[in-house]
Amino acid sequence: MSVVLEAVNLTKDYQQYTALRQLSLSIHTGEIFCLLGQNGAGKTTTINLFLGFLEPTAGKALIKGVEVNGNDTSTKNMVAYIPEVVQLYGNLSGVENLDFFSRLAGFSYSREELTAFLRKAGLQTEAHLKRLGTYSKGMRQKVGIAIALSKNADVIFMDEPTSGLDPKATAEFTAICKELAGDGKTIFMATHDIFNAVNVGSRIGIMKQGSLVHSVSTDGISANELQQLYLETI
Ligand SMILES: Nc1ncnc2c1ncn2[C@@H]1O[C@H](COP(=O)(O)OP(=O)(O)OP(=O)(O)O)[C@@H](O)[C@H]1O
Numbered sequence: 583m584s585v586v587l588e589a590v591n592l593t594k595d596y597q598q599y600t601a602l603r604q605l606s607l608s609i610h611t612g613e614i615f616c617l618l619g620q621n622g623a624g625k626t627t628t629i630n631l632f633l634g635f636l637e638p639t640a641g642k643a644l645i646k647g648v649e650v651n652g653n654d655t656s657t658k659n660m661v662a663y664i665p666e667v668v669q670l671y672g673n674l675s676g677v678e679n680l681d682f683f684s685r686l687a688g689f690s691y692s693r694e695e696l697t698a699f700l701r702k703a704g705l706q707t708e709a710h711l712k713r714l715g716t717y718s719k720g721m722r723q724k725v726g727i728a729i730a731l732s733k734n735a736d737v738i739f740m741d742e743p744t745s746g747l748d749p750k751a752t753a754e755f756t757a758i759c760k761e762l763a764g765d766g767k768t769i770f771m772a773t774h775d776i777f778n779a780v781n782v783g784s785r786i787g788i789m790k791q792g793s794l795v796h797s798v799s800t801d802g803i804s805a806n807e808l809q810q811l812y813l814e815t816i
Pocket residue numbers: 596599601619620621622623624625626627628772
């Protein structure tokens with residue numbers, strides 16, 4: 583498996599404060615990496631450095647071997663970002679939102695192709711033509727995933743993807759992530775949801791005050807054991 587995401591001594595300081603301290607990490611194709619840590623541990627900072635929204639103070643972030651540089655779009659084209667609350671147009675339908683955002687990214691798809699992306703993202707066909715304003719949080723998230731698929735992104739970053747989702751929506755989300763990883767997508771999520779991290783993740787990182795303290799495989803680890811490790815760490 584090839585390395586898709588790499589951080590090499592990646593560091594971000596805000597004046598005197600170090601939000602991310604010498605992160606070194608390699609994530610391979612098809613991995614689902616879940617980053618845990620208390621509020622302020624540096625999870626969003628890590629994602630923003632990979633997305634090129636922030637400039638590192640030291641070290642580098644690479645995507646498929648290409649160094650992330652805020653002024654260069656080459657790595658931006660390889661990634662998609664799904665924020666905690668997916669911002670879409672409430673007056674447009676799911677398919678219209680997808681059409682709009684995929685065009686913005688430079689793609690033009692037929693109606694059949696758009697609905698195929700929505701179905702792949704788990705959105706039921708009956709919902710495709712309904713106004714976004716009527717969608718639940720989980721449904722909006724599925725449109726976010728469909729947008730990521732339509733951009734042909736190799737890596738999908740997610741911030742708090744299961745916060746506020748009910749157990750059924752969380753289970754659906756987990757199944758979709760696993761399917762995408764099986765198709766060769768790489769997923770990096772920041773989360774507080776230990777139980778779901780064990781369920782969905784192939785590897786878990788635990789951050790404390792800007793440092794990655796643990797990076798463990800989920801093979802053979804229970805949610806209770808991970809919770810114990812988390813509590814001992816933070
Ligand atoms: N623009 C900024 N200026 C100064 N400090 C900042 C700035 N952005 C983030 N920080 C600080 O950097 C630290 C890491 O923040 P970050 O958002 O990465 O944490 P997080 O782990 O994502 O937290 P949460 O779980 O609350 O989202 C925090 O202490 C935060 O206050």
